[in-house]
Structure formats: C-alpha cells, structure tokens
Amino acid sequence: MRIGILGLGRIGAFHAETLSGLDAVGSLVVADPSADAARAAAGRFGAEVAASPEALLAAGVDGVVIAAATDAHPGLILAAVEAGVPVFCEKPVARTMAEGVAVLDAVADRDVPVQIGYNRRFDAGFAAARAAVRAGELGILHTVRSTTLDPAPPPAAYVAASGGIFRDCSVHDFDAIRWVTGREVREVYAVGGNRGAGFIREAGDADTTGAVLTLDDGTIAMVSSSRHNARGYDVRMEIHGFADSLAVGLDDRLPLRSAEPGATFPAGVPHDFFMDRFAAAYRAELAAFTEVVAGKRPSPCTIEDALEAGWTAEACALSLREHRPVTVAEVRRG
The missing domain is CATH 3.40.50.720 (NAD(P)-binding Rossmann-like Domain)
Incomplete structure (x- = not known):
C-alpha cells in the first residue's frame, strides 16, 4: 500500500x-x-x-x-x-x-477510520497486563500505580506550547490506565512542584507531578510524572488486585538502582529515551494502522479514546491550579 x-x-x-x-x-x-x-x-x-x-x-x-x-x-x-x-x-x-x-x-x-497515536497500547508488557486484568487473573482491582519519568526536560519552546505536563506527558498514563483496567476516571486530585529547570516554572507548568485518580468502580490509581530522572527514561505500571499483582516495565533496562545489599537487578543499560523504550510498540502501532487501512480491523485508538484521556488531563490541570479534587464531569461541562 x-x-x-x-x-x-x-x-x-x-x-x-x-x-x-x-x-x-x-x-x-x-x-x-x-x-x-x-x-x-x-x-x-x-x-x-x-x-x-x-x-x-x-x-x-x-x-x-x-x-x-x-x-x-x-x-x-x-x-x-x-x-x-x-x-x-x-x-x-x-x-x-x-x-x-x-x-x-x-x-x-x-x-x-481515524487512529490516534497512544503507543503503550501496543507495548507487549501493557498488552499482557490488560489481558491478565480482562481474564480476571488479578481478581477485583484495588490499586494501580503508573509512572512516566523523562531523563531530561524537552526544549523550552516545546514546554511553552505543550499545554502542560498533564496534557503532553501524563496523558499517556491516563490512557494506559483506562485501556488496561477497562474503567473510566471519575475524580482526580493533583499536586505539582518545580525544583528543576526554571523555564518550566516560567511557562506556568510543573516539572514533577503526582495525581490520585478514583476510577468509576472505586479502584485507586496513582500517577507519578517528572521531567527530571537522571538515570534514564522510566515508564512502569503496577496493577494490584485481591487475587494477584503484576508489573509492567520491570526488566533489566529499568532506569533504577537497588539499595539492597548484593542485589544485581536491574543489570542492563537503562532506557534513555521514549523511542528506545517503545521502538517495538511504535512498529506494532503502525503495523496495526496498515490493517486499519486495509479494512481488516477497526481503529484501535479512536478520537473518543483520545478525548477521554484528555478530559482526565484537564481535570488534573484544574486540580493543580485550585488545590482541590476535581471530577471529570466538571471539566466536561466547562
């Protein structure tokens, strides 16, 4: 084609x-x-x-x-x-x-058909986590932890036009949480700080954030994001249920070192960039698009899907500004 x-x-x-x-x-x-x-x-x-x-x-x-x-x-x-x-x-x-x-x-x-690019849906680990959740292997979920830590901030011009860390970075976590769990976000509470690059503060953004999401079935999801992670590019997810727990991203290229005496994990060269961490996922994502073009499958990530993650990002940005819990329904109306 x-x-x-x-x-x-x-x-x-x-x-x-x-x-x-x-x-x-x-x-x-x-x-x-x-x-x-x-x-x-x-x-x-x-x-x-x-x-x-x-x-x-x-x-x-x-x-x-x-x-x-x-x-x-x-x-x-x-x-x-x-x-x-x-x-x-x-x-x-x-x-x-x-x-x-x-x-x-x-x-x-x-x-x-229109497909929006959220590459974590095509990562082998995230896909396996979704399959385990959907098969009921973990039982009823109670906690999800999702992390995106960049090794260094993007350029100042990018930050100024990005819409903020929730909209351009954490939004990947929001989409992945929704996709893996099959649940919608009901309410958020977000915090943020600026202890790094001054141009991020000058742009009115935070360089490090945390958000607690309450999903529509009561599951609690915690999202941690930062523009500063000196050891590398860190993307992980933990999903905890009453029957089992599992994690995405715990491989030998995890950019983290253990303080435990004698520990050798992780033993590999840390991931240093998103194109490195998700190279296989990008390939799978575009291969899926060729199947969409050929009429062999529907869009695996629709405009509606992308907007759902966007509403969560909007709610987090408002929560950070006003220091209060915000429901997704509130920003939809706004």
Missing part, C-alpha cells in the same frame, strides 16, 4: 523509517514545510515528495500518518477524512479539548 506522511520532524522521520520496513507498505509519499526535511526523507527512504498536504492527499495514498505540529492536527485530520483517506494522527487530536470535540463532531458521520 501507499502511505503518506505529513510532518518529518523527530517523530515523523522515525515513523517514516518504521513504515519503510513494514511488508504491507510498498511506497511512501512525504510532505513537510521544510523542503530540506522532505528531501532528506525522500533520499533516505525512496519516498516521493509532495509539495503540500493537499498534493499528498491527491497523490493516491491509501492512508496518511500525521506527525505535524499539534496546531495542524485538526485541519489535517479533517482534510484526510474529507478525501476519504484513513488517518493515523499522533496525539493529541488538537491543542484544546474544545477543538478536539469539534473534530470528533465533524467526522462522526463519516465512514473513514
């Missing part, structure tokens, strides 16, 4: 490399505001260059991957759907929830 890629920055170029290695993908068409980026991708992957998103959509592509800047997501999603081309779009759907809801409303009656 013929796949288009809109946006060839860090993640777009990574997706181009991944797609070029998939058996289902025969050719790539790329477009980027930077002519140099487009030419580089063409030279590296044998891709055809389109002069604009409109030209790319008119170039006979079977599906399109959107890896452009967040502000461009709504317009590009709508253009692809209007052209009848299945869409994979990196999260978020839009910069604001209002814009995201508008996109959902605009495509609701169109028979064109």
Whole structure:
C-alpha cells in the first residue's frame, strides 16, 4: 500500500523509517514545510515528495500518518477524512479539548477510520497486563500505580506550547490506565512542584507531578510524572488486585538502582529515551494502522479514546491550579 506522511520532524522521520520496513507498505509519499526535511526523507527512504498536504492527499495514498505540529492536527485530520483517506494522527487530536470535540463532531458521520497515536497500547508488557486484568487473573482491582519519568526536560519552546505536563506527558498514563483496567476516571486530585529547570516554572507548568485518580468502580490509581530522572527514561505500571499483582516495565533496562545489599537487578543499560523504550510498540502501532487501512480491523485508538484521556488531563490541570479534587464531569461541562 501507499502511505503518506505529513510532518518529518523527530517523530515523523522515525515513523517514516518504521513504515519503510513494514511488508504491507510498498511506497511512501512525504510532505513537510521544510523542503530540506522532505528531501532528506525522500533520499533516505525512496519516498516521493509532495509539495503540500493537499498534493499528498491527491497523490493516491491509501492512508496518511500525521506527525505535524499539534496546531495542524485538526485541519489535517479533517482534510484526510474529507478525501476519504484513513488517518493515523499522533496525539493529541488538537491543542484544546474544545477543538478536539469539534473534530470528533465533524467526522462522526463519516465512514473513514481515524487512529490516534497512544503507543503503550501496543507495548507487549501493557498488552499482557490488560489481558491478565480482562481474564480476571488479578481478581477485583484495588490499586494501580503508573509512572512516566523523562531523563531530561524537552526544549523550552516545546514546554511553552505543550499545554502542560498533564496534557503532553501524563496523558499517556491516563490512557494506559483506562485501556488496561477497562474503567473510566471519575475524580482526580493533583499536586505539582518545580525544583528543576526554571523555564518550566516560567511557562506556568510543573516539572514533577503526582495525581490520585478514583476510577468509576472505586479502584485507586496513582500517577507519578517528572521531567527530571537522571538515570534514564522510566515508564512502569503496577496493577494490584485481591487475587494477584503484576508489573509492567520491570526488566533489566529499568532506569533504577537497588539499595539492597548484593542485589544485581536491574543489570542492563537503562532506557534513555521514549523511542528506545517503545521502538517495538511504535512498529506494532503502525503495523496495526496498515490493517486499519486495509479494512481488516477497526481503529484501535479512536478520537473518543483520545478525548477521554484528555478530559482526565484537564481535570488534573484544574486540580493543580485550585488545590482541590476535581471530577471529570466538571471539566466536561466547562
């Protein structure tokens, strides 16, 4: 099949490399505001260059991957759907929830699949945890702990435009909690601190946060996020039930050292970046998209799914600002 890629920055170029290695993908068409980026991708992957998103959509592509800047997501999603081309779009759907809801409303009656990029749904560990929960192996759940710790902050310009740590970082935890447990978030209480990079504080954001989520069945989920983890990129989840407990991310590349005398775990080189930690998940995610394009499966992460994680992020941001518990229903109304 013929796949288009809109946006060839860090993640777009990574997706181009991944797609070029998939058996289902025969050719790539790329477009980027930077002519140099487009030419580089063409030279590296044998891709055809389109002069604009409109030209790319008119170039006979079977599906399109959107890896452009967040502000461009709504317009590009709508253009692809209007052209009848299945869409994979990196999260978020839009910069604001209002814009995201508008996109959902605009495509609701169109028979064109849209997949939003939440890669943890395609990680082997997270998938195994979901299967165990759904099979009842853990019994009734009582506690979930989810962690995302970056090795270093992203650039100041990214932080200023990201919408905040809950919306661009912890939102992955929120989606994974919902996906693994099969439950919805009812209420949140969030805290945050700034003891690191000054530009994060200047942007009105926190560099380290914690959030307690109450799920709709009473399960308690705790989410810990930080822009500063000197040892590496740390993504984990623990799920505790009355019958059993299990963890995701406890392998030899866990970026943590033990204080226990004689302990040798973890013994490997720590994960240092999200592309390293989730390389296999990204490949599985884009392979799933080729199946969506081929009509072999429905979207594994819909716009509705992405918005649910977004509402939790909105509730956490409000909770942090106002130092109080916030229900997800409250931000939906707002």
